[in-house]
Structures are given as structure tokens and as C-alpha cells.
Amino acid sequence: MDVRQLRYFLAIVDHGSVHRAAQELFVAQPSVSQALRSLERDLGTDLFHRTGRKLVLTPAGERLIDPAREVLRGVELARATVEAVNGLRSGRLVIVSMPSQAVSPLAPMVSRFRAAFPLVEVAVRAAATPPEVISAVRAGTAELGMLGTPTVGPELAGLSVHQLETQSFVVVAATDGDLPAGDRVAMDALAGRRLIVGQHGTGMRRVADDVLRRSPGARIAVEVEHREAVLPLVLARVGVAVLSESWRELARSAGAVVKDLASDEVLRVCLVHREGRLSPAAAAFVPR
Numbered sequence: 124m125d126v127r128q129l130r131y132f133l134a135i136v137d138h139g140s141v142h143r144a145a146q147e148l149f150v151a152q153p154s155v156s157q158a159l160r161s162l163e164r165d166l167g168t169d170l171f172h173r174t175g176r177k178l179v180l181t182p183a184g185e186r187l188i189d190p191a192r193e194v195l196r197g198v199e200l201a202r203a204t205v206e207a208v209n210g211l212r213s214g215r216l217v218i219v220s221m222p223s224q225a226v227s228p229l230a231p232m233v234s235r236f237r238a239a240f241p242l243v244e245v246a247v248r249a250a251a252t253p254p255e256v257i258s259a260v261r262a263g264t265a266e267l268g269m270l271g272t273p274t275v276g277p278e279l280a281g282l283s284v285h286q287l288e289t290q291s292f293v294v295v296a297a298t299d300g301d302l303p304a305g306d307r308v309a310m311d312a313l314a315g316r317r318l319i320v321g322q323h324g325t326g327m328r329r330v331a332d333d334v335l336r337r338s339p340g341a342r343i344a345v346e347v348e349h350r351e352a353v354l355p356l357v358l359a360r361v362g363v364a365v366l367s368e369s370w371r372e373l374a375r376s377a378g379a380v381v382k383d384l385a386s387d388e389v390l391r392v393c394l395v396h397r398e399g400r401l402s403p404a405a406a407a408f409v410p411r
Contacts, residue, residue: 126198128162129191131155132170136188137264140178192263200402216404219248219256219265222350223327224392227369228287229269236408243404251348252324254278260395266405271326271367271390285394285410292330292384295354295374296363307383311337317344317362319353326390331365333386354379 134144135155145152163170170184180188216236220229225247233245250256253270257278260268275284294313296302303312313334320343321327327350335341344362347353353364354377366374367390374381394409401409 124162124165126194128158128165129194131158132162132184132187133191133195135159135171135178136180136184140176188262196263200400213242214402214404215244215246216267216402216408217246217248217265218267218269218408219250219259220269221250221252221256221271221325223290223367223369223390224269224271225249226373228392232408232410240404240407251322254324257282257395260397263397266396266402267408268395269392270395271392273326273329273388273390275391275393279393279395281398282395283398287392287394287410290367290369290390290392292326292365292386292388293368293371293374293381294363294384295357295366295370296380296382297358297360299380301360301363302380302382305382307385309385310334313338313341313363315340317342319345319347319356319362319364321350321353322346322348326388327364327366330384330386330388333388334365334384 131144131148131154134148135141138144138147141155141159142152145155148155159170166183166187168183169181170187171178172181218229218233229247233247236243237245248259248265250259250268250270253272256268256270259265260282271290275286294302294308301316302308310333316338318331318335318341320331335343345356347356353366354370354374356362357364357374357379358377365384368383371381396405396409
């Protein structure tokens with residue numbers, strides 16, 4: 124068993140097939156297939172059930188995932204630690220983030236980090252909900268995770284949690300006439316409005332559902348999973364949207380009208396990572 128075999132095995136797990144794993148690894152498909160067969164011979168067991176072109180993990184394959192990720196993480200940590208002896212002159216930092224928190228505070232944090240360490244590559248992966256961020260960090264597919272959650276609860280047990288800020292919610296519209304008068308919009312003041320809402324499991328959707336319950340005649344115009352589509356839909360006057368305040372400046376710069384929402388709901392924005400030693404790049408990124 125070697126590191127290359129484990130890397131290829133995890134690529135198959137993460138991408139669902141030998142073909143896609145080979146594409147992601149930039150190697151020939153037979154090389155991935157051969158590495159998998161060699162790993163199975165070394166371990167004396169099948170790691171996947173093969174049904175035609177479909178691969179389904181066996182119980183042995185399931186049990187190998189976490190140890191394999193630990194091995195690769197250890198190798199990457201060792202390499203990054205040695206490379207950082209003379210300063211962070213290279214390396215790669217992978218962060219998984221929810222869309223709203225990627226707008227802020229993650230984007231400014233990445234900007235500051237890149238200014239200090241311009242030779243370190245930063246990769247930001249997308250996750251729609253807090254559980255997806257937590258899962259990616261626990262699995263080791265990202266070293267750091269950025270999420271917004273109403274409460275810092277038991278789902279974060281076993282992770283190191285850095286609470287960065289608290290975000291409230293705003294209402295965004297194409298024109299001032301699309302919203303009630305005043306600088307602050309009450310939860311029950313959007314009667315008859317069409318709302319652009321996010322997917323279930325997000326703070327944006329939870330607060331929007333509360334608005335729908337309280338505002339007579341308000342209804343969903345569009346449910347959208349792609350958060351980046353919300354502002355174009357608002358500006359096209361498809362509806363109004365409830366967003367976290369991280370979108371405030373971006374929405375205003377795009378020409379939208381932004382007003383505070385009178386809600387007690389907030390998002391606690393956290394940067395999370397697994398307990399234990401971080402890579403030098405991750406350690407430099409985490410606020411002190």
C-alpha cells in the first residue's frame with residue numbers, strides 16, 4: 124500500500140467513478156484502475172462492488188476512507204511544514220464555505236492572506252448548508268470551513284470553532300418602491316410581495332419562511348439553490364429577497380435597494396477546523 128494508491132482510491136470515492144477520478148487527477152484511466160486493483164490485492168479484499176460501470180463501496184471500502192484521508196493529510200502536512208521552514212513561499216490552502224459567508228467575511232480574509240502570502244494558492248469550495256461545511260471539514264476534503272449558523276451547537280463538537288462575527292438579515296429589492304417606506308422593514312410588512320428564497324437548511328430560507336408566515340399574501344416567486352443568481356433575479360424585478368447582511372455592500376454596488384429586516388434572527392459566523400495541528404498556511408489564516 125502506498126500514498127498514490129490511497130490518493131487514487133479517495134479520488135474514486137469523491138468523484139464516483141474511475142473515469143472521473145482519472146480526469147480530476149490528470150492521469151490515464153488505466154493507471155487509476157491498476158492502482159485500485161493493486162490496493163485491493165495488498166489489502167486482500169474488494170473495496171468496491173462492481174455492477175457494470177457502477178462502483179459501490181464495500182464495508183471494507185467504507186472503513187478505509189477515514190484512515191486514507193488521515194494518511195494523505197499527514198503527508199500534506201509534513202510537506203507543507205518543511206516548505207514553510209523559510210516562510211510561506213508555496214503551498215495550497217483549501218477552504219469550504221457557504222455562499223453568503225464567502226462574500227463576507229471570507230473574501231476580505233482571503234484578500235489579506237494573499238497580500239501577506241502571495242505564493243500560497245487558496246482554493247474555496249462551495250457548500251450550501253452548515254452540515255455540508257462540517258462534513259467536508261470532518262472528511263478532510265477541506266482544511267478550514269466557513270459557515271453561518273443560528274447557534275453554535277453540538278453538531279460542531281470535536282471541531283475547533285472560531286466565532287468571527289454576528290450577521291443580521293436585510294431585504295433587497297430592485298427599487299425603493301418595491302419595499303415599504305422607512306429604513307427598517309417589519310417581518311409582517313411584505314404583504315403581497317413575491318419572494319426569491321434559498322434552499323431549505325439555510326438561514327436565508329428560514330427567515331424568508333418566517334416572513335411568508337407573517338405577511339398576508341406574500342408568496343414564493345423563485346426558489347433558487349444558486350445564491351449568486353439572487354441579485355440578478357432581484358434586479359430583474361422577479362421579486363424581493365431576504366439575505367444576510369454580508370450581501371449589503373455587493374447588493375448596493377449592483378444598484379439594488381437594501382433595508383434592514385426587523386428580525387431577532389442572526390447568523391453566527393464561524394471558521395472551523397479539525398482539532399490538532401494545522402498546516403502552516405491554515406495556521407496563518409486562522410485569526411488569533
